[in-house]
Amino acid sequence: MGKRNLTFWFIMTVTLLAVYIDLPEKFKIEGSLGKFYFEKEFRQPGIDFKIGNFRIKKDFKIVQGLDLQGGTHLVFEAELKNLSEQDRDQALEAARGNIERRVNFFGISEPVIQTAKVGDSSRIIVELPGVKDINQAIDLIGQTAQLEFWEENPDPKATESGQIFLKTDLTGKDLKRSQVSFDNQTGQPVVSLEFSEDGAKKFAAITTKNVGRLVAIYLDGMPVSAPKVEEPILEGKAVIKGNFDLNQAKKLSIQLNAGALPVPIKIIEQKNIGATLGQESVQKSIQAGIIGLVLVILFMAFYYGKLGILADLALIIYGLITLALYKLIPVTLTLPGLAGFLLTVGMAVDSNILIFERMKEEIRSGKPLSVAMELGFGRAWDSIRDANICTLITAFILFNPLNWSFLNVSGMVRGFALTLILGTILSLFTGIIVSRTLIRIFYK
C-alpha cells in the first residue's frame, strides 16, 4: 500500500511539474464572480537561481521551426577561385555537409542548408529557426577551422630567415574527437584533442623529436598556443590552451569535430524571414489534431468503459510530459513534428489496449477482477517489452549515438530518432506504470 501511494504521488509530482513547464509564456485569466471582475496576467516564471558559482537559468519556450515561425536566413559566399573547375562542386557540397554538422552539434535542429549558384558565384544558404544568438551562429559556421601543428625550425639561422616554425603533417584530419574540458590548475576552459590511430603516431613522432622545444598549434593559419614539450606524448592526446571563454571553447570544439571547411566562406547576407506556412494552414492542422485526439479519447472510453477513461487520463499525462520535454531539451517543433507527436499519442495507447484485452480474457475465463488485472499486466509485459525494444533498436541506429561515419551524423533523421526514443520510453512509463497505478487506486 505504501509503495503504491508513493508511486501515485511520484506520478502526480511529475505531472504537475510538466504542467508548470507547459504553461505558455504569458497568459491571462479573466472572469467575473458575482459583481467582482478579475483579470490577472500570469508570466511563465522559468527557472533562475544560483547554486554556488553556477547560475541556472532556463526559460521554457517552445522552439518553433522555420515552417511555423520563420527564422534567420544567412547567405555565405564560398571562395572557389583557387580550385580547378571540376573540383568546385564537390568542395561546395563538402562545405555544406560540414556546416550542417556544425549547426547540428550546436543544437539547432531542423535547419535548412543548401548550396546556391548565381552566375559565377557559389553560395551556401543556411536557414535557422528562431533568431537567438545569430552572431554566435555566424561565427560558428563561418570559420574554416583548419587545425595545424607546427614545430620549431631546427635551423640555427631560423630567426634570421623568419621561419621560426615549420609545418608538420599532423592536421585536423587526424583528429578523432575533441571536447571542452577545464584546466586543472587555472580552471580555464580548454579544448582537448584525441587523435586517430594514425594521428597518434604522427603526434608521438613530433613530440619525441621536439622534447624541450615548442610545438605550435595553428588555427586557420594563426597560432593559438605554443606549449613546450616536456616529454614525448605517446597516447595521442593533446590540449589546446588559448585564452578561451567557455563559449569560444565550445565553438572551437564543435568546429573541430565537424571537420574543417574545405573552402573559406564569408557571410554576404543576413535577414529574418517569415514562416513558410500560412497561419491558416497551421490552424487547420491543429484543429484536425484536436479532433483526432478527441476521437481517440472517446473511442477508448466507449470501448473499455471506466478502464478506458483511466487510460485516457494516462494518455493526457503522456501528452503533458512530452510537451514539457520538448520545451526542456529543446526539440524544434514543426508542423509535421506535431503530426508525428499526435501519431505517437495513438501509439501510446497500444500498451493499454494490449493489457485490457488480456484482462478481458482472464475475466472471461472466470478470474476475479483484481486477479485478472494483475494477470493482464503481467502477461502483456513480454509482448510490450519485445515490441518496444525493436522500436528502440531502430531509433538508436538512426540516432547514431557513437557518431559512426557510415550513418547519419546530422540532420532530420536524427531529430526524428530522438523524438521516437522519447515517445517510446515515455509511453512505456505512462502505459504501464501510470495506468496501472491509476487502475489500482481508482478501479474497484
Next chain:
Amino acid sequence: MKLMRFKWLYFLLSALVLVPGIYSLVRFGLKLSVDFTGGSILELKFKQSAISNQQLTIKQLIEEKKFEVVSVQSSDEGQILIKFKPITKEDVSTIKTALADKFEEMPQEVRFETVGPILGKELIRKTIVAIILAAGFIMAYVAWQFKDFMFGACAILAMFHDTFVMLGVFSLLGHFMGVEVDTLFVTAMLTILSFSVHDTVVVYDRIRESQKRFPKANFVDLVDKAVTETLPRSINNSMTIIFMLVALWLLGGSSIKWFSFALLIGTISGTYSSTFTAAPLLVVWNGFQKRKST
C-alpha cells in the same frame, strides 16, 4: 478461427498491391520533390510594404501562371522570398509582370539563385544503410527472444512488405497524380518501419506463449489461435492511429496532407501484414522445414 487456411489468398492480396507498385517503382520511379532535386529562389522588393503580408495571394497568382511554388515567405518590409521548382530567367520576368499587374507596381528583383537539394544523396544512402542495419539487429533480437531464426526473418520480411507497399503506392500516385515524395515521406517511412515490427512482435508473442503452454500442438493451430486472439487488439490499436490520421489527412492543412496519407497507407499495411503476412509466412516456413526433415 482457421484463418491460416486461406494464407495463399492473403499473399495474393498483398501481391495485388505490391506487384503494380513495384512495377511502377522500377518503371517510373518516385516523383522527387524540390527537397531532393533543388530549385530556385527569387527575392522581390515592393515599395508598398504591406504586400509582403499577402503571401497567399502571391502564391495563388504565381501558381495560376503554372509555376510550382514551394513557399512564399516575408523577408523584410515589402520584401518576399519565393522558393520554386527550378525556373529560368525568362520565367522570372513572367512572374514579375504578373505580380506587377496585380499590385500595380513593378517589383524590384533583389536576387535570383539556383539552389541545391536539402536532402543530399549522402543522407539517403546513409539512411538506407541504417535501415538495413536496424533490420539485421531486429532480426537477431527477435530470433534470440523467440529462440528461432524463422521468427526474426519473417518479421523483417513483413517490414519490407510494408516499406514496398508505401514506396509502390507513392510511385503510382506520383505517376498518375503527380504526388511528390519529400522530406516528410522519409519520416513517414521510418515511422512505419518501427510500427510494422512493433505490431508483428505482438502477434508473435502470442504464438510463443501458446507454444510454451501447448508444446505438442500442431504449429498451424497455434498460429490460428494466436492470430484470432490478437486480432481485436490489432484492429483496436490501429483504429486509434487511423482516427488520428484520417482527421489530419482530411482536415489538416495542405502541407501535411500527403504526409498523413503516407502514414495512413503504412498503418493499414502494417496492421494487415502482421496478421496476414507475418503469421502465414511462419506457417509456410515451418511447412518447408518439416518437409525437409522428413
